[in-house]
Amino acid sequence: MRLENDHSPFKIAVASGKGGTGKTTIAVNLADTWQAEQSVLVLDCDVEAPDAHLFLRPQIQQTRDIDKNIPEIDPALCTYCGQCADVCQFNAISILNSPLMPQPRIMVFSDLCHDCGVCAFVCPEHAIHDQPEKIGEIHQGTVTPSLQFAEGLLGIGQPSAAPLISALKQTIEGTIPVPDVVILDAPPGTSCPVVETIRDADLVLLVTEPTPFGMHDLDLMVNLLQQMQKPAAVIVNRDGLGNQTIEDRIQALPYPVIGRLPYSRAFAEVIAGGGLLVRQNTAIQDTFRQLVSAVRAKLTLEVSP
Amino acid sequence: MKIAISILHPRRDTVMDPRFGRAYHFAIYDTESKSIEFVSNTENQPAHGAGVETSRMLLDMGIQKAISGAFGPNAAQVLGSAGIEMESIPNAAAVSLESILAMLD
DSSP states (O other), X not given: OEETTOOSOEEEEEEOBSTTSSHHHHHHHHHHHHTTTSOEEEEEOOTTSOOHHHHHOOEEEEEEEEEEEXXXXXXXXXXXXXXXXXHOTTOOEEEEOOTTSSSOEEEEOTTTOOOOOHHHHHOTTOOEEEEEEEEEEEEEEEEETTEEEEEEEXXXXXXXXXXXXXXXXXXXXXXXXXXXXXEEEOOSBSSHHHHHHHTTOSEEEEEEOSSHHHHHHHHHHHHHHHHHTOOEEEEEEEETSSOHHHHHHXXXXXXXXXXXXXXXXXXXXXXXXXXXXXXXXXXXXHHHHHHHHXXXXXXXXXXXX | OEEEXXXXXXXXXXXXXXXXXXXXXXXXEETTTTEEEEEEOTTSOOSSOHHHHHHHHHHHTTOSXXXXXXXXXXXXXXXXXXXXXXEEOTTGGGOBHHHHHHHHO
């Protein structure tokens, strides 16, 4: 619940569990429709494979590197006491010792490091210093005066997306003019990057497809949202694809269905061409206008005086 | 020379465990005394960095060579920097410990 005197932008995360259900399709078409009413910022949080830019085609004005700090150990000060290696929960520091080695050696594995800083904190010799390592980039730009855009792009081989998503969300505060609403396009799955994307969202839009796989992963997502106590609503994409069993399961979800997009080859062709559905088809324009109204109504309900 | 061989069960009639960092057990074979010691890999459970910790455990025991199916990048970095010889056996899950010992003799 957000408080009435909270004037920060409303944040809406678009998530799914299963990949390929239409998160980005919903996010970009919702943003394009919404900008007629209010100013919108789209954050593409799927930093391992950002693709919202293909549809929104923003002019990128700013690119900056995002670093994580990894420990750098001063060999002149290190006594190989092993306290840093003992406290590291990710085995990112290892003291190697063998009867056959002339002296111990300390090694740092940057891909295992989560940048928590506890190693430097416990080192009695103050031998550990932060060494920045680039993990990815943030690109910020503009689509129209009322539709702004930012995306994260995780570096190749970088294993942790969450810190980059966290940095991406910090661009909300620096965006001028301040947007009325932020639409966060989440990565697929239900793991740390998704949790990081939706953790401060006011509402989560769950995009699903009526297939057994879609339902299975949606159940995982519902479980996650209930643990996080997040309000949510469901959008059924490729509606008409499933059978009654699946429809019954959709109806039994603990969240309301606030929109449906029909299963359509014509839609797939527009998307494959990098187009926006709402710019091609008046019926779908109405669908998204109704969706904006439904989401805005839902957001109002989530404000507590 | 002590050689560590990743194995599935802690006994002579076992096949190899094709994984190094997450191997269940190791046979530590001493080429001079021809003796075998079985050690359980207590480091095979962490979510991250199993290869690093397994390597560290074997280094502590004074091994000079490791035989497994595959060595992960972190394990290879640790073992390589300590000068430990690594031998990868193709299709290790189907290779018996006895056949490795026969090869070493």
